[in-house]
Each structure stands twice: as C-alpha cells, then as structure tokens.
Amino acid sequence: MSAPVRRLVRPVLFICDLQEKFRNAIHEFPRVVSTTQKLLKASQILDIPVFATTQLRGKLGETCPELALDTPDGVKTKAHADKSAFSMLVPEVQKAFHELGPEKKEVVVVGIEAHICVTQTTLDLLREGHKVYVLADGVSSCNPQEVPIALARLRAEGAIVTTSESFLYECMGDASISEFKGIAGVVKEFNKATKENMQALCKF
Incomplete structure (x- = not known):
C-alpha cells in the first residue's frame, strides 16, 4: 500500500488583527483567540506557514500575548505586518506569501x-x-449580527465556511499519516474549548 498523502498539500494560516485593544x-x-491557539498548535505539527497582521498597531496595540507569535517559545510567522488597509494582503504579506511558491494555496482565515x-482578505485571496x-x-x-451576513456573502463568493476541527481533519485526509496522532492530541486538548467556542460563535 502506498504511503498516505495529505488531502490539503499547501495549507497556510492567516491571523487577522487579534490585538489587545x-x-x-x-x-x-x-473564543476567537482560543480557536486561533488551537490552529497555531496544529500548524506546528503540520508545518503550516503562519501570517499575521495588526491594524494600526500604534493606536490599537500589539497582537494579544497569549498567541505568543514570534516569541522564543511561540510560533514564528512568515510575516507579522502592521497595516492601515483592511485586507491582510499588504506588500509585506504579499512578498512573504509569494515566496512560498507560485502554486495556489489553501488559506485558512x-x-x-x-x-x-x-x-x-478573503475576497483578495479568492x-x-x-x-x-x-x-x-x-x-x-x-x-x-454582522458575522452571519459576512459568512453568507463569503460563501456566495466561493469561500468555504467551516470549523476548525473540520479544517484540521481535511488537512490530513487520512488517519494513517504520521501527524495524525499529534493532531488528534490537539483536538482532544481543545475538546471542551471547541464546544464552548462553537456554542458562542456559531449560533447566529
């Protein structure tokens, strides 16, 4: 039997403006921070490149510390850019993103x-x-009340609206890949938080 291949071969994580202010x-x-922490842990296991932005950092503050982006014990980003534009695809992010190669990516936002x-950001990536x-x-x-309207629009534009757990299992696609045990551990670690996050954010 041939070795299993991941279902998503070029996943990338975009973290948009999760700042203290x-x-x-x-x-x-x-709850948004908690889901992001879950994705960051999974990104280290699955070797998913991470991109992050802040919106007007001087006024609105740094990325919230519990994400530990670009800290000695945290996840190193490919770009962690400050911006005034609303889309994350500002020149610093674009440059680092394009350095991943010309192939189309599977970007989770x-x-x-x-x-x-x-x-x-989603419209620009699409x-x-x-x-x-x-x-x-x-x-x-x-x-x-803005959230379900936005998600309905993005779904109509061609984005896939899903959940963190669904995305992680789609990344793998096969329980026999070497990273499965690690990801299953992350899912188990965040089991209670995931239920609470879903109840809080997915009820509209």
Missing part, C-alpha cells in the same frame, strides 16, 4: 472583524485563485 470590543473575543478585514477557508468558530465582529 479589541479584547473588550469584539463579541466573544476570547481567522480573526476580526468578520465583515471588514476578514471579508476583504481573486488570486486560492482556496479559502473561513472558520466560523474563529472569526467575530463588534456587532455579532
């Missing part, structure tokens, strides 16, 4: 706000021909 403004912000920066996954348990907005 938004903590008290965004609906269920800690988490962060805020669902109807603004997440939407415009326009470039990439397959885009938007995680319903990994995005939010100040006004929670």
Whole structure:
C-alpha cells in the first residue's frame, strides 16, 4: 500500500488583527483567540506557514500575548505586518506569501472583524485563485449580527465556511499519516474549548 498523502498539500494560516485593544470590543473575543491557539498548535505539527497582521498597531496595540507569535517559545510567522488597509494582503504579506511558491494555496482565515478585514482578505485571496477557508468558530465582529451576513456573502463568493476541527481533519485526509496522532492530541486538548467556542460563535 502506498504511503498516505495529505488531502490539503499547501495549507497556510492567516491571523487577522487579534490585538489587545479589541479584547473588550469584539463579541466573544476570547473564543476567537482560543480557536486561533488551537490552529497555531496544529500548524506546528503540520508545518503550516503562519501570517499575521495588526491594524494600526500604534493606536490599537500589539497582537494579544497569549498567541505568543514570534516569541522564543511561540510560533514564528512568515510575516507579522502592521497595516492601515483592511485586507491582510499588504506588500509585506504579499512578498512573504509569494515566496512560498507560485502554486495556489489553501488559506485558512481567522480573526476580526468578520465583515471588514476578514471579508476583504478573503475576497483578495479568492481573486488570486486560492482556496479559502473561513472558520466560523474563529472569526467575530463588534456587532455579532454582522458575522452571519459576512459568512453568507463569503460563501456566495466561493469561500468555504467551516470549523476548525473540520479544517484540521481535511488537512490530513487520512488517519494513517504520521501527524495524525499529534493532531488528534490537539483536538482532544481543545475538546471542551471547541464546544464552548462553537456554542458562542456559531449560533447566529
């Protein structure tokens, strides 16, 4: 029997604007952070490149510390760019993203706000021909009613609206790949949090 091949061969993680100043403004912000932590742990096991942005960092603060991006014990990003544009595809991110190679990618997007920066990032990625996954348990907005409208629009535009667990298992595609045990461990570790995150973010 031939060795198993991952179902998604070029996954990339985009983390949009999860900053300290938004903590008290965004609906269920800690839930979005929790899902992002789960994806970051999985990214280390599956060797998924990570890109992150902040929106006007000088005014709105750094990326929230519990994500530990670009810290000695955290995940090293390919780009961690500050921006004023709403889309994450600013020149610094574009340059690092294109350095991954010319092949189309499978980009999973988490962060805020669902109807603004997440939407415009997703539309730009789709326009470039990439397959885009938007995680319903990994995005939010100040006004929670904005979220289902944004997700419905992105689905109509061609994005795949799914959940963190579904995405991780689609990345693998086969329980016999070498990384399966590690990912199953992450899923188990976040089992309670995932249920709570789904209940908080996926009820609209």
